[in-house]
Amino acid sequence: MDIGDVASHSGLPASTLRYYEERGLIQSTGRHGLRRLFDANVLERLALIALGRNAGFSLGEIVAMFTTDGRPQIDRDQLFAKAGELDKNIKQLVAMRDGLRHAAKCRAPSHLECPKFQRLLRIATDKSIKRRTKLTAKSE
Amino acid sequence: MDIGDVASHSGLPASTLRYYEERGLIQSTGRHGLRRLFDANVLERLALIALGRNAGFSLGEIVAMFTTDGRPQIDRDQLFAKAGELDKNIKQLVAMRDGLRHAAKCRAPSHLECPKFQRLLRIATDKSIKRRTKLTAKSE
C-alpha cells in the first residue's frame, strides 16, 4: 500500500501518517521510488494508536508502549490506572450530561442559580482530575 | 475576594483566572485600586467551567453555553443535542474502560490476539469518537 491507500483506509491524512512515522509510531516497509510503502498491518497499528489516544495517552506514551519487535507491550498497571482515570472521566461526563439535560428544562433565572444544577456541580467537580481535554475538528 | 483568594479556593493559578476573564468565562465585580475583586459565586462558575472542560468542551464552547446574557433563554434543543452527544461519548468511554480493564488481566500472548481487545480496537476506530484527550503530566 502506498500512503494514499493507508490514508483512505484509516481516515487519517497522509500528513498525519508521515508525522506518525517520524514520531516512530508506525513504519513504512520500504520505498517505491521515493514513495513509502506500507504493509497492511499498519492499519491495525493505527487502530491501536487511536485506542491509546482515546484512552488519554499522548503520542509519546504510545511510542513507549511498543517494543522493538513492533508488538504492543502495554504495562498492565498502567492499563488499570488508565481505566481508573476513564472511570472518573465517565462520572464527570455523566454529571455533565445530566446537568445539560436538566438545564434544558430548568426554569431558574440562570442555570447557575438553580440549586439542583449547583449541587450537581459540587458533586461532579469534587476532586476533579488534572487533565486537559479538547474536542477535535467539529467542522463536518 | 481578590484574585489570590479565588486562586487558592479554586486551585487555579491567577494567570488562568485572568485568562478566563479575558475569554469571558468569568468576570470580576470591580476593582480595589487596580486589583480585581471577585464575588464568591465565581467559584461556582469555575466549577462549571471545570466540569465542562472535563466533559470535553473547549473554552469557546463553554463560553457559548453562557452567552445567554442573563436571560433564561438558553437554546434548549442545543442543550439536548449536546447531552445526546455526551451520551454517545459516555458509552464509548465505558466500553473503552472495560476493554482496558480486560486487557490488563488478559493473558493472551499479545493484546492484539485477544478477541475482546480486538473489539475494543474497533470501538476506538469507529470514527464516532469526537473527543481527544491528553494528560498534562503536570506533577505538582
Next chain:
DNA sequence: CTACAACTTCAAGTGAACTTGAGGTCAATA
C-alpha cells in the same frame, strides 16, 4: 514611612499534535 508581597498589563513563549506551503521527484497514463 518605607519595604515588599501581591497585584497589574501586555507581549511573547510553550508544548502537543498536526497542517500547510514551497519546491522537487517520478511512475503511469494520453
Next chain:
DNA sequence: TATTGACCTCAAGTTCACTTGAAGTTGTAG
C-alpha cells in the same frame, strides 16, 4: 514523449490553553 497527479522533504505556521517575563502599581505590615 510529455503531462499529470500523487508522492516526496523540510521549514514554518496553526490552534488551544495556558504560562512566563518584564516593567509598573499599590495596600498593608513593621
